[in-house]
Amino acid sequence: MKILLHYFPSKLFLFFIIILCIPAYGTENPTYVFLRNNVSARATALAGGLLTTSNDINAMFYNPATLGTLSQPQASFGFYQNLLDVNAGHASYGQEIPEIGYVGAGILFVDYGDFIRTDEYGAKLEPFSVLDFALNVGFASKIEDEISLGGNLFVGGNLRLISSSIASASSSAFAFDAGLLYQFPNERTGLAFSFLNIGTQLSSYGKTKEPLPTDLKFSLSHKPERLPVTLHLTFYRLNTEGDFSDKLTAFSFGGEFKIGQYVRARFGFDNQKRQDLKITGGVGLAGFSLGGGISYEEYTIDYGVLMYGPIGSQNFFTVGMRL
Numbered sequence: 001m002k003i004l005l006h007y008f009p010s011k012l013f014l015f016f017i018i019i020l021c022i023p024a025y026g027t028e029n030p031t032y033v034f035l036r037n038n039v040s041a042r043a044t045a046l047a048g049g050l051l052t053t054s055n056d057i058n059a060m061f062y063n064p065a066t067l068g069t070l071s072q073p074q075a076s077f078g079f080y081q082n083l084l085d086v087n088a089g090h091a092s093y094g095q096e097i098p099e100i101g102y103v104g105a106g107i108l109f110v111d112y113g114d115f116i117r118t119d120e121y122g123a124k125l126e127p128f129s130v131l132d133f134a135l136n137v138g139f140a141s142k143i144e145d146e147i148s149l150g151g152n153l154f155v156g157g158n159l160r161l162i163s164s165s166i167a168s169a170s171s172s173a174f175a176f177d178a179g180l181l182y183q184f185p186n187e188r189t190g191l192a193f194s195f196l197n198i199g200t201q202l203s204s205y206g207k208t209k210e211p212l213p214t215d216l217k218f219s220l221s222h223k224p225e226r227l228p229v230t231l232h233l234t235f236y237r238l239n240t241e242g243d244f245s246d247k248l249t250a251f252s253f254g255g256e257f258k259i260g261q262y263v264r265a266r267f268g269f270d271n272q273k274r275q276d277l278k279i280t281g282g283v284g285l286a287g288f289s290l291g292g293g294i295s296y297e298e299y300t301i302d303y304g305v306l307m308y309g310p311i312g313s314q315n316f317f318t319v320g321m322r323l
Helices: 010-020 041-045 057-061 064-069 271-276
Strands: 074-081 087-097 101-118 124-142 152-166 169-183 189-203 215-222 229-235 251-259 263-270 288-296 299-307 313-322
Touching: 041 057, 041 074, 041 251, 041 263, 041 288, 041 299, 041 313, 057 064, 057 074, 057 087, 057 101, 057 124, 057 152, 057 313, 064 101, 064 124, 064 152, 064 169, 064 189, 251 271, 263 271
Parallel strands: none
Antiparallel strands: 074 087, 074 313, 087 101, 101 124, 124 152, 152 169, 169 189, 189 215, 215 229, 229 251, 251 263, 263 288, 288 299, 299 313
16 A cells, blocks of 8 residues: 555646546446435535545545544434435445544435336336335545655545335346545645545346446535635546546636534535526526535534426435534
């Protein structure tokens, strides 16, 4: 490990640049697209800008290296109602284990509800349900070495077991994530890389295995001096095929304002989501997001809303606890 890490930052950075310039397997028409959904209310309001976020257990779903920034054990629970009354949520927990490192675990689920089943004559049969589920286990470590250049360097990974079921049929997959987080010595700037959902199906609905929604991300955050705001810029799906300039259209940015000791206000914008939601008649506020949170003693309550323009919106609620 130490031999590899001595290549940072120049050769490691070059490695990621090379990745940006080549196509990656498994990016076209993937399955398990629920893995691309936002996980928490905070992430929703910031348009997914959690790759460089410290001390937030839910950031592990975006960049497993962020586990290494936990200052104490944390637990989080969240719920949101998707379009068409689809219900989804998460639960997560993380802590430091002395002499080992930082570990975390979480579950994601999407319940699409019950559907009516009929026979060939139109007679109603027993309804069936559709459910997506993922179990996540993560690990991170802080690199104590001169390569950190006076800042803080974290690396991490997730292992993920994915399951999907439609009535009596099901499919499953195994995937892993890799992430890196660097916090500059000024403690106001951070950059991060993460590569998510690298893996393969263990079983499929048909005879052909489908690709997973792999996603290479890069994020930069900065807190201007003397201003109570942290800004985030994130590029994602950088592993898709196409010209380098085309890859840069999938980006989001957001900001989090600190209002006093307990209150946070957040905003975000996702350019790719807005482009995807363009329909006849205009897109309205599609791609924009807003939210806020209250943190008091060991508890946090967050809310986020993601706009889909004329289609509607998603509302996210998250409760967190520092244990």
